[in-house]
Amino acid sequence: MARDRGVRRGGAARDDWAARIAALDGPDGPGTGGRAGKAPLTVRRIMDTAFELVEAEGHEALTMRRVAAALDTGPASLYAHVRDKADLDELLLGAVCARVSVPEADAARWEEQLLDVCRSLRDEYLRYPGISRVALAAAPDSLDALRLSEGMLTILLTGGVAPRPAAWAIDAVFLYVSAYCFEMSLRHSPEAGADQRVLDREALVERYRLLPADTFPSTVAHARELTSGEEHERFEFTLRTLLRGLDARP
Template sequence: MPADPRDPRERRAARKKPITVERITDAALEVVATEGYDALTIRRVAALLGTGPSSLYAHIVTKDDLDDLLIGRLYAEVTLPEPDPAAWREQLAGVYTQIRDLYLKYPGISRAALAMVPTSLETLRVGEGILAILLAGGIEPRTAGWARDALSLYVGAYALEQSMVRQRRRQENPEWVLSQEELLARFTALPAEQFPQTRAHAAELTSGTGPDRFAFTLGLLLNNLGRAAA
């Protein structure tokens, strides 16, 4: 006879499942996916696992540890190409686009990557892969290291802004806090004597999608790196 999940004994057995790093990471991702990154705490993760915070301390001690687990889990999905000196810009754009898309799946999760010292092997694997691509492109090591930091910061900030916009507008896929049409109307209604440039170029200022602007900014950074290498 199959077990009845409503039976208190069955619920107690489920709660006694060992607390592992995998289960902690799964629960943390569930919190972020359903409630947003702001809701993520050790206490909330413990509650989702049906236990108390002290049960998690064999694996994590602080919120920083949770952040490291989360980013490590996401970065495990990143595919790294074999560095190609002839295509290093395209390779970097591809890697950072993967990272952007992973961040966007979980609202606000890119905050976990900001100001974090990575210890997860997956996070370090991706950092090593990005560095290898930069060096293959002829970028001097210090410049490559600083460029990696700047690119990662931009991608994290872009994803964070997108998650904040979605939260404010309460829609699934908005890219602007206001619609482009409303922004255009506001810019063109500004006093001409105070804002001549904004009025004259309002259409250009409000043009493009989020992905368009993302690709544009990555291109600026990577093209300048190319000139430095040359």
């Protein structure tokens, strides 16, 4: 893509890795620079508006035109503060990751600590449906995501997991959390109502039961188990299984 070009006009030079690192301890207000301009359009306002939109209608409704309209302007105005829609996406993802807090690593409770981080990340993802889709693409390109990665890695290392399995496990865990939330967003987004999912489950069991038992014996026999799992039971199960597999390493 055109990701390697410099910034066209305004906006912080977010492409410069060193600059981003240097800006780590200075989260000041106006996004443009030191100048105290009275311009009402800022990266912060754009992000706030975008967050409201995603929270209310999902990431698919996040459109440059809609953000601009909510700010009483045209879409072209946004491109002075944000390079791309992809750029805006990554900004949002970074802000979501920044909300997740990582605990001080404690060797005795490393499994629960890791699960807590995952649960927090999951809840933040699900609060902004569809944002996890962005995470599936741009994983290692944000300092806020890297902070999470760092925290989880430290937890695993403190827990006694060897460096390579720890690093790879983090990758897998991140991927799973993102995919889980992405899938959940896609399934819940179009229709509203929480009880609709229960009906869907029953309908799914019915469908499985209707299958020919000679070609789908296991599916027919265990239709109930295939569709079970309240709330985030599957989420917990998968992560716990993965961690157990890590622990069982010789």
